[in-house]
Every structure is written in C-alpha cells, then in structure tokens.
Amino acid sequence: MGLVHAVLAAGAALLVANLTLKAAARLRQRRMRGGSNGHIGSLKNKHVVITGGSSGIGLAIAMRCAAEGAFLTLISRTPSKLTAAAELITTTLGCPSHRVQTKIADTSDADAIISALKQSFEWMPIDVLICNAGLAKPGMIGEVEVKDLDLVTKTNFLGCVYPIHAVVPLMKQRSLENPSSIVIMSSLAGLIPVYGVNVYSATKYALKGLAEVLYLELLPWNIHVNLICPSFTKTDLLAEEYFGANATICGVGKTLYSYNQQSLDSADHVAKITLEGIKAGRFLTFTNRQGSTLGPLGRGFIPSDSFSTFFLELLLMIPYRFLNVLWLLHSKKVIMSSMNSNMN
Numbered sequence: 070m071g072l073v074h075a076v077l078a079a080g081a082a083l084l085v086a087n088l089t090l091k092a093a094a095r096l097r098q099r100r101m102r103g104g105s106n107g108h109i110g111s112l113k114n115k116h117v118v119i120t121g122g123s124s125g126i127g128l129a130i131a132m133r134c135a136a137e138g139a140f141l142t143l144i145s146r147t148p149s150k151l152t153a154a155a156e157l158i159t160t161t162l163g164c165p166s167h168r169v170q171t172k173i174a175d176t177s178d179a180d181a182i183i184s185a186l187k188q189s190f191e192w193m194p195i196d197v198l199i200c201n202a203g204l205a206k207p208g209m210i211g212e213v214e215v216k217d218l219d220l221v222t223k224t225n226f227l228g229c230v231y232p233i234h235a236v237v238p239l240m241k242q243r244s245l246e247n248p249s250s251i252v253i254m255s256s257l258a259g260l261i262p263v264y265g266v267n268v269y270s271a272t273k274y275a276l277k278g279l280a281e282v283l284y285l286e287l288l289p290w291n292i293h294v295n296l297i298c299p300s301f302t303k304t305d306l307l308a309e310e311y312f313g314a315n316a317t318i319c320g321v322g323k324t325l326y327s328y329n330q331q332s333l334d335s336a337d338h339v340a341k342i343t344l345e346g347i348k349a350g351r352f353l354t355f356t357n358r359q360g361s362t363l364g365p366l367g368r369g370f371i372p373s374d375s376f377s378t379f380f381l382e383l384l385l386m387i388p389y390r391f392l393n394v395l396w397l398l399h400s401k402k403v404i405m406s407s408m409n410s411n412m413n
C-alpha cells in the first residue's frame with residue numbers, strides 16, 4: 070500500500086510541476102506578445118535556413134518549405150551538390166530563384182558557419198534554423214580512426230551548437246513579434262543506444278541534452294525548440310553506411326533494430342513529419358511508429374507536448390523500465406551469439 074501511495078504521490082507531483090511549468094511559460098510568452106499564439110504556423114514568406122540542405126532529409130525539407138512559399142538558405146560543404154539542390158528546387162517546383170540562396174560552409178568550422186549565418190540573417194531575418202547536417206562513421210570503438218571520431222563529433226555536435234550560437238541573439242531581437250524556431254536533427258539513436266555507431270549515437274544523445282537546456286534558456290523568448298528523432302531513413306548517410314559496415318555490426322543491427330530495407334522511411338516522409346512538428350511548436354517529433362514506441366524509453370527531461378502524452382508517459386514509466394531491462398538482456402544475447410559465431 071505504501072508503495073502505491075508513493076507512486077501516486079510522485080505522479081501527482083510530476084503532473085502538477087509539469088502543468089505549472091507549461092502554464093507559466095505560456096502566460097509569460099502571451100504577456101510579452103500581447104496574447105498571440107506563438108507557433109510558427111505557416112511557412113509562407115518565412116526564411117528557413119537548413120544546414121546539410123543539399124541532400125537527403127535536408128533537401129527533402131527544403132523542397133517542402135519551398136512548396137509552402139518559404140525563402141531558403143541551404144548550407145553545406147560541396148558546391149556542386151548545393152548548386153544541384155537549388156536547381157532542383159527552382160526547376161521542379163517553379164520556385165523563383167531569388168527565393169533560394171546557397172552558402173558553402175563546414176558546420177564544424179566555427180568562423181565559417183557563424184559568418185554564413187550572419188550573412189544569411191542580413192539577407193533576411195531567419196525565422197527557422199534547421200540544424201540538420203550530420204554524418205556517421207560506423208565501426209567499433211578502438212577500430213575507427215581518430216580523425217573520424219573527430220569529424221563525427223565536431224560535425225554532429227559542435228556543428229549544431231555553432232549555428233544556434235550565431236542565430237539566437239539575432240532571433241531574440243525580433244522573436245517577441247515573430248515566433249522563431251530552432252530545429253535540432255537528432256535521431257532515434259539519440260534516445261536508445263545504437264550498436265556499432267558509438268560516437269554517432271553519443272553525439273545524438275548530446276543533442277537531446279542541448280535541446281533540453283535550450284528549452285529552458287529560451288522559455289522567456291518566443292523561440293521554440295524542436296527535437297526531431299527520425300528512425301532509419303533511406304539516404305546515403307546511415308542506412309547504407311551502417312549496414313554496409315561489417316558483418317558483425319550489420320547482423321547485430323538488423324536483429325536489434327528490426328531493420329528491413331523495404332520499410333525504411335523516405336526522406337520526404339521525414340521532411341513532412343518534421344515540418345508538422347515545427348509548425349505546431351512540438352518539442353519532440355518521432356517520424357514513425359518505431360520511434361513512438363521505442364523513443365519514450367529515453368525520454369528523460371523532455372517536456373511533454375500535451376496533457377495526454379504526459380498522462381500516457383506516466384502510466385508507461387514502470388512498464389518502460391521493464392522494457393529497458395528486457396531489451397538490454399535481449400541485446401546481450403544477440404551480441405554474444407554474434408561474437409561466438411564469428412569466432413567459430
């Protein structure tokens with residue numbers, strides 16, 4: 070009986086704390102904005118900046134933003150890919166070329182990316198910054214090269230921090246009248262550990278931490294934080310590199326993450342769900358059922374987007390902890406048997 074009371078009391082306290090925090094944030098924002106709804110809403114005539122906008126998920130997001138009438142800045146390292154992306158958007162969608170600009174910059178180079186972002190803001194104030202550039206170098210720890218460890222860490226983590234650092238002070242100057250969004254492209258690999266992409270997975274966990282802190286820091290401003298956690302998506306990056314990596318990683322990955330080449334999400338699907346999340350001002354967005362099922366295992370301090378989500382999570386807290394443990398036991402079995410069969 071004591072345990073039941075303790076669980077109920079803890080649940081009630083969490084509920085009250087969560088609702089109070091959300092109500093206070095909403096009230097503060099409404100006061101500052103004279104009562105308007107603070108979500109981005111329509112993307113028409115908004116300026117959206119996308120790092121890694123030249124291929125995969127970033128390009129798919131750019132195509133959808135252009136179709137909705139947004140102005141676009143695409144940033145990445147390879148000039149030919151950027152030119153091809155801009156051409157695709159203008160020719161396929163008939164988007165006027167003056168609405169799309171490209172900038173060559175490496176997100177892990179602080180000076181280069183900060184300068185590209187400042188120039189983009191001068192072109193037109195930025196309403197939405199999508200920190201999407203990322204890469205993976207699959208391989209077991211101790212076997213991947215140090216230069217690859219550096220590349221993944223700097224691109225995926227600092228490559229997200231630098232653009233946000235450059236843009237937030239500028240956004241603050243106008244966000245009370247113009248709702249803005251900072252979008253962080255993490256991954257399901259940032260909520261559950263993904264075997265064989267150790268540093269990639271760790272950088273995506275770090276982005277979740279960054280998003281949680283920014284949510285608190287930006288509460289007084291009308292700047293929303295959106296954390297996007299796609300599952301395996303059909304692009305050059307993870308799906309093909311990961312499963313082409315080596316037999317052990319591929320075998321373990323396929324079993325642990327129910328990988329099926331046929332059921333990968335398309336980049337366009339991820340883009341569609343991402344934009345819905347941004348426009349609704351949702352903190353956490355999963356892109357498919359696998360994400361919605363597995364994601365809550367690593368929810369931690371992520372704010373609840375609705376009362377119903379919060380209530381569901383509360384009910385699932387204990388079952389999910391059991392699932393954590395069962396999944397780890399299952400993983401141990403899969404990894405050990407893969408190891409044994411490789412040795413035989």
Ligand SMILES: NC(=O)c1ccc[n+]([C@@H]2O[C@H](COP(=O)([O-])OP(=O)(O)OC[C@H]3O[C@@H](n4cnc5c(N)ncnc54)[C@H](OP(=O)(O)O)[C@@H]3O)[C@@H](O)[C@H]2O)c1
Nearest residue numbers: 121123124125126145146147175176203256301302304306
């Ligand atoms: N595909 C998946 O299964 C999956 C799942 C979950 C999350 N994600 C995340 O989604 C994001 C996009 O990945 P994607 O699958 O669309 O991969 P992708 O097709 O390889 O696109 C990656 C983009 O990032 C750019 N980029 C890479 N490193 C960069 C750097 N240092 N500076 C500037 N731009 C850089 C690339 O262009 P350049 O190489 O020309 O610079 C390219 O435009 C990544 O953050 C990834 O972690 C992907």
